[in-house]
Amino acid sequence: MVNAESPLIDAVYIASPSSCHASQAVMFLRQGKHVLCEKPLATNAREARAMMETAVAHRMVFMEAMKTTLTPLSLKANLFMLSSGVDGEGSLILKYDDMEGVVQFSKITDSSLPSEIQGENGCLIIDRIADPKEAVYTPYSAKWLKA
Structure with a gap:
């Protein structure tokens, strides 16, 4: 069982049965964890409203995992692997119909x-x-x- 109070966790991905989404999301949001929740977000409007209100109250990011809204037309990735086999740093260029997004990340530098x-x-x-x-x-x- 994951300890929602752990300072080692910044965000969670909830992919449990839909009937568990609301209680799990609210628990993590109250503990200051960002939540990406699989679809369907909730089993009813009341649960969805409670989840969103909790996210707002605790200033956390809460969103439904809707891949189709974020899928680029093309993706170009560049990655530097450490000798241990772990990804060290890299970049992504994501092309969409009307825009381009560039993402850079690093686990080995602190920019x-x-x-x-x-x-x-x-x-x-x-x-x-x-x-x-x-x-x-x-x-x-x-x-x-x-x-």
Whole structure:
């Protein structure tokens, strides 16, 4: 049995029978764990509402595992493996119909670079994605948009 209070756990993936989703998700959300929950999210609207309200109250990410909404048209991956066979660092380029996403990760370095999300009209900079304290949105200038 997983200890929901463990400081070693940041997030959980719930793939148990649907009838267990609500109680398990609420338990983990109350303990400050982000939750990715398989479909169906809940067995009824009351359970779903309780799960979402708990996530909001505890400021946790809670989402249903809907692969089709996040599936890129193409994926290019680059990976550096350690001699132990463990992935050390890498990057992904994800291409969608109307955008491209770039993800970089590392288990062997501690970058101080912020995370950046670029949109059509501006850019969102998040100071530290694992423990965000500040997010700043900067709209692109009108001159940039006309170019």
